[in-house]
Amino acid sequence: MIKEHYETVKKDIGDQAVLCAVTKNRSVDEIMGLYEAGERIFAENRAQALKQRAAELPDDIAWQFIGHLQKNKVKDIIRIAKRIQSLDSIELAAVIEKEAAKAGIVMPVLCEFHLAEEDTNKTGLSADQAKSFIQEVMKYEHLKVEGIMAMGPHTDDENRIREVFEQAHELYLSLQKEFGEEVIQILSMGMSDDYRIALECGSNMVRIGTYLFQ
Numbered sequence: 001m002i003k004e005h006y007e008t009v010k011k012d013i014g015d016q017a018v019l020c021a022v023t024k025n026r027s028v029d030e031i032m033g034l035y036e037a038g039e040r041i042f043a044e045n046r047a048q049a050l051k052q053r054a055a056e057l058p059d060d061i062a063w064q065f066i067g068h069l070q071k072n073k074v075k076d077i078i079r080i081a082k083r084i085q086s087l088d089s090i091e092l093a094a095v096i097e098k099e100a101a102k103a104g105i106v107m108p109v110l111c112e113f114h115l116a117e118e119d120t121n122k123t124g125l126s127a128d129q130a131k132s133f134i135q136e137v138m139k140y141e142h143l144k145v146e147g148i149m150a151m152g153p154h155t156d157d158e159n160r161i162r163e164v165f166e167q168a169h170e171l172y173l174s175l176q177k178e179f180g181e182e183v184i185q186i187l188s189m190g191m192s193d194d195y196r197i198a199l200e201c202g203s204n205m206v207r208i209g210t211y212l213f214q
């Protein structure tokens with residue numbers, strides 16, 4: 001089924017969006033099934049799991065970090081992650097800067113926004129912080145801001161999900177206007193249950209786990 005679901009998702013996203021296959025809680029065998037189907041972009045939300053997975057799986061995987069990143073874990077993933085999609089504080093940016101400089105790399109990052117106010121357990125920046133936050137992060141030489149990440153609200157109400165994704169898209173467009181389309185290129189939103197809505201609202205990167213491995 002992995003191959004079938006992979007092909008369904010690839011067909012749905014067409015050339016509008018990039019797929020990040022979320023491997024949290026999956027076995028190496030399951031992940032290899034997807035790798036063999038052709039996928040090369042995988043995502044983890046825990047530093048420990050990312051480190052372990054990267055050691056067990058082929059080298060040509062472009063690992064994405066998508067979870068809340070603790071500052072003391074940055075050094076564990078700095079040489080592994082190809083992009084950190086969950087930058088949510090200046091303190092974290094400062095630590096990534098320091099570790100990326102040490103490693104001699106520039107780390108691509110997405111700024112994570114928390115737009116669904118009803119999900120109080122989620123982390124992320126608020127829309128009104130966006131411009132000043134990105135201005136600050138752009139001062140760091142070893143970070144490359146590439147865009148934003150957002151999550152839909154945890155609800156079955158499609159209208160509400162759409163509302164949040166539209167808000168994320170508007171924020172994305174206003175940041176493109178402010179910082180340039182060559183800087184703000186990625187709008188990462190959409191998971192198993194809501195990626196089709198996210199695509200309709202302009203997403204160009206989806207993060208899908210559950211559906212792919214069902």
Ligand SMILES: *Cc1c(COP(=O)(O)O)cnc(C)c1O
Nearest residue numbers: 022045066191192207208209210
């Ligand atoms: C788990 C997770 C996903 C994927 O969710 P599914 O419902 O399994 O597709 C996407 N983004 C983040 C940040 C996640 O933690």
